[in-house]
Amino acid sequence: SPRLIAARSLQDDGYVRLLRRQVEEVFRDNRMIAICQYNSMPDEDVVLMRHYLRKHNIEVKFVLNEIVRPVLSQSKYKNLLPLFVARNILLVSPETKAKEMLRVLKGVPQINLLGACIDDTILSRQGVENFAKLPSLEASQGQTAGALALLPSQTSSLLQRGSAHLTALLDQHIRRLQAGETGSPAEPAPAQSLGAH
Numbered sequence: 001s002p003r004l005i006a007a008r009s010l011q012d013d014g015y016v017r018l019l020r021r022q023v024e025e026v027f028r029d030n031r032m033i034a035i036c037q038y039n040s041m042p043d044e045d046v047v048l049m050r051h052y053l054r055k056h057n058i059e060v061k062f063v064l065n066e067i068v069r070p071v072l073s074q075s076k077y078k079n080l081l082p083l084f085v086a087r088n089i090l091l092v093s094p095e096t097k098a099k100e101m102l103r104v105l106k107g108v109p110q111i112n113l114l115g116a117c118i119d120d121t122i123l124s125r126q127g128v129e130n131f132a133k134l135p136s137l138e139a140s141q142g143q144t145a146g147a148l149a150l151l152p153s154q155t156s157s158l159l160q161r162g163s164a165h166l167t168a169l170l171d172q173h174i175r176r177l178q179a180g181e182t183g184s185p186a187e188p189a190p191a192q193s194l195g196a197h
Contacts, residue, residue: 019067026092027077034091034116035083041110049108056100061090079122083114099132
């Protein structure tokens, strides 16, 4: 009956809207969204991969292109659209755990990383690999703090070195002047004695 078909399409529309909202939330709430091509693999392998990824606070999201593509086309992530052509999964995390994700994916040949969006920056697979090689923010902040802590002491020692050097030069100059003053009466003496002969 037409009424039953209309009710079902309304339910379908509601379900589609729900799925699209979930995709919007995934992109809004996570700092790392990796897009991977998914090739069939045994269920136990999927469970194992999910387990290893979850240890690093990375979730696996199975998505349908017909749901994702309309959401992305209306967003700042529209440049990711070309990656959504085959069967895809998203690996998402509120943290930027690229290094850990790549380590897990190395053991799962059925999952191919295509690209990612990390901190609102779209990266190719190579870009993700380069990002993973960067030191963590904490390590970088520690190095910066260490360097900044050294600056005042280095500046102070440079200033002290400069004043110590200046003092030494002045002392040397004073000694020369004093030596010159005491030596000046002695120097003309031989000349006077020559003149006296």
